[in-house]
Amino acid sequence: MSDDERPEADREGGLPHPRRVYELFGQDKALEDAQAAIDSGRMHHAWMISGPKGVGKASFAYRLARRLLGAQAQGEDGLASAPDDPVCRRLEALSHPDFLLxxxxxxxxTGKLKGEIPVEEARRAPEFFSKSASGKGWRVCIVDSADELNTNSANALLKTLEEPPKRxxxxxxxxxxxxxLPTIRSRCRRLILRAPSIEATTQWLIxxxxxxxxxxxxxAALANGAPGRALALAETDAPSIKATIDAALESLPRLDxxxxxxxxxxxxxxxxxQIKPITLDFLIANAQDRARAMALQSGGADQAGAWVDAADRLTRLARESETLYLDAKQTLYAAFSLMQDAARTE
Structure with a gap:
């Protein structure tokens, strides 16, 4: 199997990989903050880019990486670079000597993606940063996503954060x-990307x-305004799937x-x-919404914790179903059972 045919863990469905995406909608403030950090000459050595699925986190990270690696600015659009810039072409090919993914x-x-980022992958970072940049710029490493680090790989990456590399x-x-790990979070500059309004994303799609x-x-409504997620859902029968899921959960803890x-x-x-991953995504979002709602209620801490746990279990189930090629029907029955179990704590 050629490199172009291999599944990529950090690619959403049939959409282009973020390293090949040059548009970024609705993140002007975050782009301004990153540009200001570059202009100041005091770039923090570690950035944590967080936000809802499909909001543009990876697209933002690659846009920042292109500029740090020396791609020329294009126009006044925050951190934008031209796709035909040599730096951009090498980054797309994952052949830039100063970039690590x-x-x-x-x-x-096995013909499968691994379920976690193994320690061997994380250990590539110290070796990568031990070398000097090939030019006058920076050496840049993107971890996508850091949620998928296991305990050993997280600790291996922590060593790089504890001894910040020069440039x-x-x-x-x-x-x-x-x-x-709290020790990882505390060593990063955090940048939270917010989803644009549903109305703004609707207009952008049009x-x-x-x-x-x-x-x-x-x-746009199904994606709660997240542009990338809206694009991915637009290629599917997501509205009817969402309506059926809502019907199934309407009388929790009793399931339809x-x-x-x-x-x-x-x-x-x-x-x-596509039905299995879409359903799992909707169930994870539903569990997270219920956790937030319970956390705001007096005496709802235990119930909120149960829904947080359900969201985590659903996330692991989604990853295992992808990497282990679990049966779609059994996976979805297990997912709805997790929702039912969490609801019984209310």
């Missing part, structure tokens, strides 16, 4: 900051991606078995490959 690797022997920048892309108004509104059977049957049919 750490992510869940693909195993040629070296570590960029951690994080979906759930609470899963990182104007930039020629989407019709109804489809744009549905996709008919609605669940409808989802699982569709996921098991030819052409239904």
């Amino acid at each position: 750490i992510r869940r690797p693909y195993n040629d022997k 070296g920048i570590l960029i951690l892309i994080v979906n759930t900051p609470g899963r990182l 104007e930039t991606h020629a989407m019709n108004v109804d489809d744009a509104q549905r996709a 078995r008919g609605a669940i059977a409808q989802i699982t049957s569709a996921a098991g049919r030819k052409g239904g490959e």
Whole structure:
């Protein structure tokens, strides 16, 4: 299998990999902060980029990396660079000598992505940063995503953070900051990307991606305004899937078995490959929303904790279903059971 054919752990569905994405919508403030840090000459050695799924964290990280590696600015759009810049072309090919990407690797022997970032991957960072940059710029390492570090790999990466490399920048892309070691979080400059409004993302989908108004509104609403997530959902039957999920969960802790059977049957049919990951994403978001709502209620700490635990378990299940090729029906039944168990604590 060629490099271009291998699955990439940090790529969303059929969308282009973030290293090949040059547009970034709705993150002007974050881009201004990063540009100001570059202009100051006092760049922090480690950045933690967090925010909801599909908000543009990886696209932001690569935009920052291009400029740090010497790509020429293009126009006045924050940190923008031209795709035909030699730095950008080498970054796209993952052949730039001053750039390192750490992510869940693909195993040629098993034909699967690993479920976590192993310690061997994390140990590449100290060796990488021990060398001088090939030019006058920086050496840049992106970890996507740092949530997927296991205990050993997280500790290996911590050693790099404890001994900041000269003219070296570590960029951690994080979906759930609470899963990182506190000692890692404390050594990073945190930049939180917020999703634009649903209305703004709807207009962006219409104007930039020629989407019709109804489809744009549905996709933006389902993604809670996250542009990349909206694009990914627009290519699927996400609205009907979401409606069926809502029906299945409407009377928690009692589940609508008919609605669940409808989802699982569709996921098991030819052409239904996207139903499982979409359903798991919606369930994770639902559990997280319930955790936040419970945390705001007086005496709701225990229930909030149960929903946080459910979201974590669902996230692990989603990753295992991808890396171990678990049966779609059984995976989704297990996912709905996790939601039911959490609801029984209320």
